[in-house]
Amino acid sequence: METVLISPAKAWFFFIPTWIFSFLIPVAGVAVFTYLIALRLAPLVRAAPDRRFNRIPERLRQVLKIWLGQWRHPRYMLAGVLHIILFAGFLSLSIRSSQMVILGMVDGFVFPGFDSFIGAAYDILRQIMATAVFVVVVVAAIRRGIFKPARYAVPAQYGKDHTVEAVFVLALIGTLMVTEALFDSSLAAAAHQKGMHAEILVPMSLAWIFARMLAATPAESLQTLHLVSYYLHDLTFFFFLCFLPLGKHFHVITSIFNVFFMRLDKGNVKPVRHGVADDKLDDLESFGVKQIDDFTWKHMLDFYSCADCGRCSDNCPANAAGRPLSPRFITIKARDQIFKSYPVYPIGAPFTKSPPLIGGIYSEAEIWSCTTCGACEEECPLGIEYIDKIIDLRRGMVDDGNVPQSLQKPLSAIEKRGNPWGKMEKKRADWAKNKEFAADCEVKLVEAGDTAETLYFVDSITSYDDRMQKIAQATARVLTTAGIDFAILGKEEKDSGHEVRRFGEEMLFQDLRSHNTEMIQESGAKRIVTADPHAFNALRKDYKDIPPTEHISQTILRSIQEGRLRLKPVDSEGKIYTYHDPCYLGRHNGLYEEPRQVLDTISGLRRVEMTRSRDRSFCCGGGGLMLFYEPEEEQRMGVIRVKMAADAGANVIVTACPFCLVNIEDAIKVAGLEGKMEAIDLVELIDQHAER
Amino acid sequence: MEILVCIKRVPDTSENEIALNSAGNDIERDDLVYSVNEWDNYAVEEAIQIVDRVGGSVTVVTVGDDESEEVLRREMAMGANKGLLLADDAFAETDGRGIATILKAAVAKGTYDLILTGALADDGAGQVGGMLAAMLDYPFASVVNKIETVNDKTLKIGREIEGGNQEISEISLPCVLSIQTGINEPRYVGIRGIRKVASVEIPTLAAGDLGLDAAALAPKVKRLDYFVPALGKGAEMLEGSTEEIIAKLLEMLKAKGGLK
Numbered sequence: 008m009e010t011v012l013i014s015p016a017k018a019w020f021f022f023i024p025t026w027i028f029s030f031l032i033p034v035a036g037v038a039v040f041t042y043l044i045a046l047r048l049a050p051l052v053r054a055a056p057d058r059r060f061n062r063i064p065e066r067l068r069q070v071l072k073i074w075l076g077q078w079r080h081p082r083y084m085l086a087g088v089l090h091i092i093l094f095a096g097f098l099s100l101s102i103r104s105s106q107m108v109i110l111g112m113v114d115g116f117v118f119p120g121f122d123s124f125i126g127a128a129y130d131i132l133r134q135i136m137a138t139a140v141f142v143v144v145v146v147a148a149i150r151r152g153i154f155k156p157a158r159y160a161v162p163a164q165y166g167k168d169h170t171v172e173a174v175f176v177l178a179l180i181g182t183l184m185v186t187e188a189l190f191d192s193s194l195a196a197a198a199h200q201k202g203m204h205a206e207i208l209v210p211m212s213l214a215w216i217f218a219r220m221l222a223a224t225p226a227e228s229l230q231t232l233h234l235v236s237y238y239l240h241d242l243t244f245f246f247f248l249c250f251l252p253l254g255k256h257f258h259v260i261t262s263i264f265n266v267f268f269m270r271l272d273k274g275n276v277k278p279v280r281h282g283v284a285d286d287k288l289d290d291l292e293s294f295g296v297k298q299i300d301d302f303t304w305k306h307m308l309d310f311y312s313c314a315d316c317g318r319c320s321d322n323c324p325a326n327a328a329g330r331p332l333s334p335r336f337i338t339i340k341a342r343d344q345i346f347k348s349y350p351v352y353p354i355g356a357p358f359t360k361s362p363p364l365i366g367g368i369y370s371e372a373e374i375w376s377c378t379t380c381g382a383c384e385e386e387c388p389l390g391i392e393y394i395d396k397i398i399d400l401r402r403g404m405v406d407d408g409n410v411p412q413s414l415q416k417p418l419s420a421i422e423k424r425g426n427p428w429g430k431m432e433k434k435r436a437d438w439a440k441n442k443e444f445a446a447d448c449e450v451k452l453v454e455a456g457d458t459a460e461t462l463y464f465v466d467s468i469t470s471y472d473d474r475m476q477k478i479a480q481a482t483a484r485v486l487t488t489a490g491i492d493f494a495i496l497g498k499e500e501k502d503s504g505h506e507v508r509r510f511g512e513e514m515l516f517q518d519l520r521s522h523n524t525e526m527i528q529e530s531g532a533k534r535i536v537t538a539d540p541h542a543f544n545a546l547r548k549d550y551k552d553i554p555p556t557e558h559i560s561q562t563i564l565r566s567i568q569e570g571r572l573r574l575k576p577v578d579s580e581g582k583i584y585t586y587h588d589p590c591y592l593g594r595h596n597g598l599y600e601e602p603r604q605v606l607d608t609i610s611g612l613r614r615v616e617m618t619r620s621r622d623r624s625f626c627c628g629g630g631g632l633m634l635f636y637e638p639e640e641e642q643r644m645g646v647i648r649v650k651m652a653a654d655a656g657a658n659v660i661v662t663a664c665p666f667c668l669v670n671i672e673d674a675i676k677v678a679g680l681e682g683k684m685e686a687i688d689l690v691e692l693i694d695q696h697a698e699r
Numbered sequence: 700m701e702i703l704v705c706i707k708r709v710p711d712t713s714e715n716e717i718a719l720n721s722a723g724n725d726i727e728r729d730d731l732v733y734s735v736n737e738w739d740n741y742a743v744e745e746a747i748q749i750v751d752r753v754g755g756s757v758t759v760v761t762v763g764d765d766e767s768e769e770v771l772r773r774e775m776a777m778g779a780n781k782g783l784l785l786a787d788d789a790f791a792e793t794d795g796r797g798i799a800t801i802l803k804a805a806v807a808k809g810t811y812d813l814i815l816t817g818a819l820a821d822d823g824a825g826q827v828g829g830m831l832a833a834m835l836d837y838p839f840a841s842v843v844n845k846i847e848t849v850n851d852k853t854l855k856i857g858r859e860i861e862g863g864n865q866e867i868s869e870i871s872l873p874c875v876l877s878i879q880t881g882i883n884e885p886r887y888v889g890i891r892g893i894r895k896v897a898s899v900e901i902p903t904l905a906a907g908d909l910g911l912d913a914a915a916l917a918p919k920v921k922r923l924d925y926f927v928p929a930l931g932k933g934a935e936m937l938e939g940s941t942e943e944i945i946a947k948l949l950e951m952l953k954a955k956g957g958l959k
């Protein structure tokens with residue numbers, strides 16, 4: 008039987024059979040790739056432990072949704088859709104690519120089962136996908152190289168632009184698609200010329216277009232093109248494989264693992280060291296992350312997996328406010344450091360001892376700038392985490408005594424007095440003793456021996472801040488109106504320690520936790536309610552062995568649904584409300600709907616949504632100790648947020664967190680919107696509208 | 700360099716509401732929280748930084764009672780190598796000169812190249828450093844805000860003088876320096892640091908160990924009275940909520956031309 012063209016498995020190059028090249032290229036490629044992967048695994052083996060081999064069904068679900076389903080990609084529609092096509096192309100073309108490699112050694116090789124209709128269907132699919140990938144590569148290259156979306160820019164302090172690497176890789180992918188299509192189309196064109204059976208080419212596919220272009224090309228040239236395109240494809244394929252572990256395209260390999268091992272819970276904080284119980288922490292030599300090898304292996308895998316897409320930083324409020332923090336570069340700088348400490352032989356000395364991170368690749372201000380709002384983690388399509396890393400770095404700084412003076416005072420006050428202002432413990436319940444308030448609302452005090460089913464955990468800011476005490480009073484009145492029997496701990500309550508822990512002072516947090524836990528248990532309460540999302544998150548995620556905790560918005564909604572709380576129609580004309588999601592209520596605890604439902608039960612209330620709402624809510628500036636930190640910034644996050652509310656057409660910002668209220672009320676003044684914009688806490692609004 | 704830093708446990712002014720007791724001879728001490736005197740904290744940080752640069756060790760010493768051990772431990776958690784507690788019932792009623800006498804006796808028990816004190820204490824009179832130097836017959840410089848080690852015999856020290864000018868002097872060792880706040884940024888002492896030194900033995904010396912008798916410590920300055928001064932002319936206490944106070948203050952500042 009006459010062959011159409013000689014295949015790479017049977018051809019000769021001078022006196023050498025080309026199958027030798029077809030054999031040597033993969034062997035060399037796989038050998039180099041294996042070496043690189045071993046090199047990349049080395050730091051992971053030496054890293055801190057992490058507990059990620061648990062909850063396998065949940066992890067598999069994440070892989071299906073976030074990796075295979077590319078769930079987070081369409082949050083950026085154009086880039087997301089382009090990526091989904093590329094990703095689908097990579098997955099579907101992996102079979103063809105493997106077949107191509109073997110075709111160079113075994114003429115006419117097909118995978119078992121592919122000699123049936125499955126193979127025929129696959130051939131159509133792969134041609135469509137290859138064409139789609141090629142189109143995406145062109146669009147992506149134009150986008151990256153000419154339009155240059157802002158989020159890919161590299162600010163001067165973070166090094167050189169990354170466009171060249173991005174476009175180079177797009178060129179590699181394009182080359183793979185083109186050479187594979189040429190391999191097919193040269194064969195098809197030759198078959199056509201000889202009137203022999205040719206493979207079906209999908210109209211308008213790359214191979215179909217090339218075959219038409221090659222219709223009149225002489226057979227000898229087609230033969231050369233057939234072989235050259237094969238080996239170009241082979242070389243590009245293995246070059247690309249070995250190029251992956253050297254930069255941001257490592258995610259092609261690591262993403263499935265990174266998503267499998269990604270964090271499953273929100274709002275929690277990793278233990279200081281996995282496998283070390285709280286009561287054994289004193290025995291640890293060092294706390295937190297001080298140099299690159301102190302990170303856990305999963306955190307290092309995160310560094311490898313970053314695709315440099317910039318979505319984290321695009322959503323980071325600290326970055327938006329001009330603070331010296333860009334989560335994207337937290338990752339990229341760490342990856343560069345690992346690559347430097349574990350260099351590809353023979354460049355550099357292998358396994359050098361890594362320098363300290365603070366003062367090295369990270370600055371102190373960078374690490375203190377984070378409000379732990381979680382916007383970056385919510386967005387990352389690869390499941391890279393940041394909060395635990397920031398906290399681990401802070402733990403390292405606290406351990407070295409490296410804490411800004413502005414934070415030392417409140418920390419020491421919390422240690423001595425249980426609140427960051429250093430106010431007297433005995434005044435913690437003063438808001439409840441205020442004569443005017445106490446005249447029509449009596450608050451039970453655990454410190455005075457009272458007991459109740461429900462414990463209202465007030466926390467520091469709501470207990471002591473003049474303005475926020477109004478939230479405490481409103482909460483007490485609403486609870487009373489709803490017929491809920493409640494008490495407060497009074498001077499027995501200390502700061503929940505939510506930010507103490509997130510600012511890296513773990514041992515102080517544990518002292519606060521054990522004190523509060525004991526007090527809560529002794530109070531005999533069956534449930535806890537709080538109006539402070541930070542306390543809410545601490546009690547839910549950081550505390551153990553205490554009654555279930557709910558946020559006041561949940562209590563209010565249930566009371567309304569059960570008919571124990573009725574609301575009057577809205578009493579203010581011309582007001583347009585918008586709800587600002589507090590980070591620790593929304594993103595970290597998933598309470599997006601409850602506060603909105605509560606607002607919507609007030610008849611006549613006009614409510615609009617800001618563009619950034621729910622899981623894309625924009626942090627107001629941070630709570631707890633963040634109020635004391637003096638950041639380097641161009642503008643306040645709160646001001647940006649208030650302008651977003653104004654853009655949405657609102658003139659009342661409703662929030663459900665005392666820290667949001669502080670920041671937003673300040674920001675309204677700073678933005679010069681006093682009189683045009685106001686802020687109110689949800690529970691205050693409900694208090695005003697409760698029928699009594 | 701062997702450095703001795705004299706520290707004092709004081710009621711923390713930022714975390715207490717200071718009120719007179721009913722007898723009117725002292726402040727109400729029931730609900731107070733204490734900490735190391737702020738100036739002393741800067742002195743300890745400076746001593747640690749000097750030792751980090753040139754070697755040696757830092758000893759912190761305080762005159763007090765058992766409760767004073769807490770501030771010694773805090774400064775040891777910060778990085779001081781040794782603690783020394785000088786405690787005796789005979790020390791309780793003494794005055795500034797008496798404290799200097801006790802410290803002088805403690806200095807004689809060791810060999811120190813440099814002795815640091817805070818420039819003053821929240822509840823003090825800023826007198827101990829100078830008196831201690833005089834009793835030891837050591838050179839003394841006060842309100843020091845910069846220390847440079849020239850060699851093991853000499854230091855270069857700075858002082859801020861009126862108008863924000865800086866004065867640099869040379870002083871020979873051994874000497875006594877009283878340290879001004881702002882000389883450095885004291886490091887944070889976490890709960891973990893304090894726990895690490897919780898079981899370190901701190902030697903205690905009583906009057907007998909120091910060769911002191913009660914007569915030498917008898918106060919020559921005695922407190923007669925303690926009171927909140929009556930409002931004088933031109934002084935006014937603003938009352939009301941924080942916002943009302945701020946509004947009034949702004950109004951007054953504008954009226955007096957302080958704000959435009």
